[in-house]
Amino acid sequence: MQISFSRKDHLTKGEQISPKYKKEIIDLLNYNYKVLLDQHKIKKKIDIYSQVYDSELLLIISLLDDDEKSLSSITCFTSIDLKEKKEYEKYLYRVLDFVGLILESILDKLITNQDLEKESIIDYCENWLEEEFHDLKIFYKISRENVALTLQANKLLS
Numbered sequence: 001m002q003i004s005f006s007r008k009d010h011l012t013k014g015e016q017i018s019p020k021y022k023k024e025i026i027d028l029l030n031y032n033y034k035v036l037l038d039q040h041k042i043k044k045k046i047d048i049y050s051q052v053y054d055s056e057l058l059l060i061i062s063l064l065d066d067d068e069k070s071l072s073s074i075t076c077f078t079s080i081d082l083k084e085k086k087e088y089e090k091y092l093y094r095v096l097d098f099v100g101l102i103l104e105s106i107l108d109k110l111i112t113n114q115d116l117e118k119e120s121i122i123d124y125c126e127n128w129l130e131e132e133f134h135d136l137k138i139f140y141k142i143s144r145e146n147v148a149l150t151l152q153a154n155k156l157l158s
Helices: 019-039 085-112 147-157
Strands: 044-052 056-065 073-081 125-133 136-143
Touching: 019 044, 019 085, 044 085, 044 147, 056 085, 056 147, 073 085, 085 125, 085 136
Parallel strands: none
Antiparallel strands: 044 056, 056 073, 073 136, 125 136
């Protein structure tokens, strides 16, 4: 059984965003946040996952432990509705701006208290929440899910 990250049920399989956009996003996130992580000696790395469906853009940003021995992660799932698949490019950076606000909040909490095991460090929301952001309806949730491990499990199960 495959685990789906999507907010919606889809009849077709989603596609990755273009490699060009993925590289731009990773470079932008690393430029904005990696220096801050390093400066405060927070051993995290940033990873992204995406899926574009006919009616949805799903963008997932994870903060993963840089130490392979630890499994602690914080993941922000974001989703928007699309009228057609190719219009995702028009909204991608607005969704990323929204994720940036969440990442800044998470990093602020990590900087002041690096114990991720404390429940109060981040307001986790396992169910999709809705937010209006610059005239765009964005759905999001925050969890401790390690998406990379879930994707590996999916491969083993298929």
